Amino acid sequence: MTLADYMADCLLHPEHGYYTTRTPFGAQGDFTTAPEISQMFGELLGLCLAQTWLDQGAPPGFVLAELGPGRGTLMADVLRATARVPGFHAAARVMLVEASPRLRAQQRATLGTHAVEWRDHVDELPHGPLYLLANEFFDALPIRQFTRDARGWAETVVTEADGKLALARTPPMPLALLDHRLTDTTPGDVVEICPAAPPIMAALAMRIANHGGVALIIDYGGWKSRGDTFQAMRHHAFTDPLAEPGHADLTAHVDFAALAAAALPCSTAYASQGAVLEALGIAQRSTTLAARLTGAALQNHLAATHRLTHPDAMGQLFKVLALHPTGTPLPPGFAPETRGQP
Secondary structure (H helix, E strand, O other), X not given: OEHHHHHHHHHHOOOOOHHHHOOOEOOOOOEOOHHHHOHHHHHXXXXXXXXXXXXXXXXXXXXXXXXXXXXXXXXXXXXXXXOOOOOHHHHEEEEEXXXXXXXXXXXXXXXXXXXXXXXXXXXXXXXXXXXXXXEOOHHHOOOEEEEEEOOEEEEEEEEEEOOEEEEEEOOOEOOHHHHHHOOOOOOOOEEEEOOOHHHHHHHHHHHHHHHOEEEEEEEEEEOOOOOOOOEEEEOOEEEOOOOOOOOOEEEOOEEHHHHHHHOOOOEEEEEEHHHHHHHHOHHHHHHHHHOOOOHHHHHHHHHHHHHHHOOOOHHHHEEEEEEEOOXXXXXXXXXXXXXXXX
C-alpha cells in the first residue's frame, strides 16, 4: 500500500487508529504542541485574528474556527485573550473541526461555558467571514512519497518482508503529477505530496476570498518538499514508523508552497514562527508574565519562550502561512517582504 493508505489506517482507523484510541498530547502523551508549551502562543495568535477582524471592518457575524484543535488549549487561550476586544466575542461563532469523539469530549471540558460547535470536515464550515487557525494539522495528513530516477518517479510503498512491515519502491515511471518538480530536482531526490491538503486549502481560500477573514496555518516544514520526512513519534521520542501501527503519531513535513498554490485567489504571506511571534510582541508578553514568577516556574517560562521562538528550537523549524483576501492589509506579524513565495 502507499504511505498515504498506511498513514490513514494507522491514524484514523475507527477501531485501532492512533487518534481514535489515544490521547496523544502533553507530557503524558507522545508529543507537545505549541499551545501546551505556553499560553503566549494562543494569546498572540488570537489577538492577531482580532486585529485582522478590526482591519477588515469588524464584520458583525463571523466564524472563529480551528482545524485539529487537540485538547482545546489553543482556542481557550484565543478566547481569553480576545475577551476584551469590543464586539469580537459577540460576533464570533466558534467552531472546531474535529472528527474524534474522544477529543471532542476533551475540548468540551477545556472550553467550559463557551458556546462551541463541532464539524467533521472543513467543507461543513458555513460560508461567510472566516477567522481560522490550524496548528500542526496538515503535518498529520497522509502523504505519498516519490524518489526521482532517470526513468521517472518511484513511489515508496509499505509491503511485507520476512513477516514484518517494510518499505519498498515501485518501478520508476513518468508522473505528470510531478512534472513541475523536474526543474528543481535531480535523480535521487525525494519529493512528498499530500493529496488531501489542496482541497482543504481551496475550501478555506474560497470562503476567505469571497467573504473576508484570515487563516493562519502553523506547522513544521518548508517551501517546496524535498527529502524523506516521514516520521513517527511515541513517548516524546522518534521511533520506527512501521514498528507499532496505531500506537505512534505519524507525520511528515508540510510543503507550504503546495498549500499556497492551492489557496488562490487569496493573497498569502509566509514567515517563520519565531519571526511572527516576535513581531506580535512575544518578548513584551514574556517579560510581563515573568514579573509574576519565581524559581522553577520562572525558569520553565523562560525555557518555553526560547522553545517557541529560537531558531535552534521551534522558531525556524515551524512556519506560518497566512491567507487573506487580496487587497486587504497584511495580518499583524507579517512584514511586506513576507508576501507570496520566499
